């Protein structure tokens with residue numbers, strides 16, 4: 001099918017989504033670059049697309065379990081489309097937000113170029129290759145050289161594509177740079193391109209609008225002469241009494257940059273921005289708009305669990321909502337530039353962002369990773385990240401790399417200086433950082449380059465205390481912490497905290513049976529620490545500007561320390577399906593003001609067993625625990641405790657906790673001994689979704705006993721049937737070692753829960769999901785999908 005593009009442009013600039021009507025082949029087909037190639041047998045699909053997540057888990061897949069154990073390889077995409085009728089007078093650009101990886105693009109058989117780095121956004125101007133009527137674009141994606149990543153990357157055109165049409169004199173792609181101070185002074189830099197082959201005179205006007213669309217201030221008209229090399233213009237404006245962007249009130253302004261020629265608007269370019277200031281201080285830590293605050297961050301990889309790497313705005317928004325509820329105020333986009341929509345969400349929802357460029361420079365971490373492209377591409381990739389992202393108010397830090405090998409030898413000196421220079425040339429308003437592990441500064445060549453603004457330390461939480469003594473005057477951020485291991489719903493007590501693996505030499509042997517790590521927060525990797533160990537240190541010292549916990553969510557790949565079939569990580573505070581593990585509530589009790597009381601574990605044990613009962617709480621003086629109505633005593637946190645604990649001789653029934661302040665009850669929580677699985681419950685995160693073919697409703701599936709309690713051991717197979725205008729985009733249960741496919745209409749429950757993700761189509765109507773399971777009462781839920 002041929003896609004028609006928008007009619008002759010009445011608007012000076014159009015940006016159209018280019019995701020529909022692609023053909024796809026998994027495999028190599030060099031002839032496909034030719035317009036004459038017949039692709040009728042290829043599969044038709046809509047982007048974004050990740051072929052890895054559609055595949056089968058296999059230990060032998062070349063990406064290895066570290067890469068998620070899913071297929072990689074080579075794939076081809078083709079699309080036939082009609083050029084806009086006026087293309088000869090226009091500048092038509094195709095923008096790729098990201099292709100993993102080694103993309104090569106042909107239009108009508110002409111080679112446009114390649115882009116090795118799978119996380120970079122890039123664009124090609126295609127006007128000169130277009131012809132009237134049908135045109136063919138072909139994209140080869142080569143992710144076959146493996147292993148190439150320490151986590152699951154996904155494969156394919158996994159982010160959006162856009163087609164932009166402008167006049168031949170227009171604002172360049174990512175062509176505005178806005179800086180503002182809290183008094184409301186705004187400085188705007190505009191890059192204009194001129195593809196007319198002639199000198200042109202244009203007039204530029206910048207206008208700032210409020211969130212509600214009210215014109216606040218307009219610049220004087222600036223006249224510019226631009227030859228074919230383009231022009232850069234600067235303008236200054238002032239917003240009276242600006243509303244500041246903050247984590248609590250993420251207020252954004254809109255800048256409209258208009259180019260006029262002969263009295264007519266020939267371009268109109270929109271950029272959102274925020275007015276805010278921030279500071280890192282060596283003693284006092286971080287402040288936003290003059291107000292001290294700790295950066296309470298998590299590291300996130302880019303996969304969206306069962307949806308893989310394929311970008312979906314609602315899936316990213318849900319992840320951020322879950323993080324926000326926990327009290328998170330910052331995200332580190334480990335270890336690569338994210339999708340542009342992710343940053344838009346952070347701007348809108350009020351998250352601070354550490355935007356990271358690389359996981360390696362010229363020295364490798366895996367055989368076929370970016371080190372191969374680094375020499376030729378690092379400048380371009382880093383510059384493009386800064387140019388694309390520098391107007392986001394959420395971004396407060398540029399990271400030039402994570403645990404880079406060059407910190408250990410003198411080649412790190414020159415590279416660090418060079419990369420910092422690249423960043424500062426494009427943006428001097430944000431500090432540059434790198435996440436370091438070599439703790440002896442004298443031996444750390446990235447630190448020794450003396451070019452970074454802040455010392456970013458990964459792990460080593462015992463070093464926080466004396467940092468100001470050891471590094472007087474140096475600003476400090478815990479760029480990565482913790483690496484605790486947990487499996488949701490699995491509980492295993494231990495006399496002392498376990499480090500799994502114990503060290504770099506010992507083969508990991510313990511705890512392999514269930515491929516599960518305890519949710520009592522008593523296991524971490526040997527280089528890391530438990531959630532409580534880490535947060536206790538980080539919260540103590542003002543000079544610790546903040547921390548980024550590894551990680552907010554479990555992610556595909558890096559199933560350390562477990563062997564196959566483990567295929568996704570255990571580090572998340574929330575599992576891969578989006579279900580919080582217990583530590584979530586420790587953070588919530590510390591990082592939010594809202595009253596929290598959470599007790600663990602479940603209440604199904606062998607009679608007589610001594611069970612550790614933990615409670616995380618806040619906003620209360622004490623918590624009293626009752627078993628079957630009998631008090632087991634009151635407890636309150638002492639010193640730096642983050643939880644309280646009872647040892648309870650198990651008997652079935654009801655365990656109840658009540659938190660109290662000044663003698664008054666604040667919250668009550670109960671866990672009951674569950675009987676045999678009897679029925680299924682479905683809970684939608686949203687019952688009304690948009691009929692746009694993208695929106696999602698996340699349906700939590702709970703296996704209940706007859707009395708309505710979640711059965712903690714339930715692993716029933718649940719079958720799904722979907723009717724109406726929707727589809728099942730993915731299923732999951734959060735178990736890190738499940739080899740069931742994510743694209744399916746069935747899933748086993750894991751510790752009583754699983755998840756079905758419903759996606760809308762472009763047709764409005766009711767979507768009905770029915771869940772059945774042998775021996776259980778079936779149930780259904782309806783979702784409304786509307787335009």
Ligand code: GAL
Nearest residue numbers: 150402403480483525550558
């Ligand atoms: C860190 C690394 C992360 C992840 C983590 C696992 O050293 O920066 O990417 O591998 O370890 O604990």
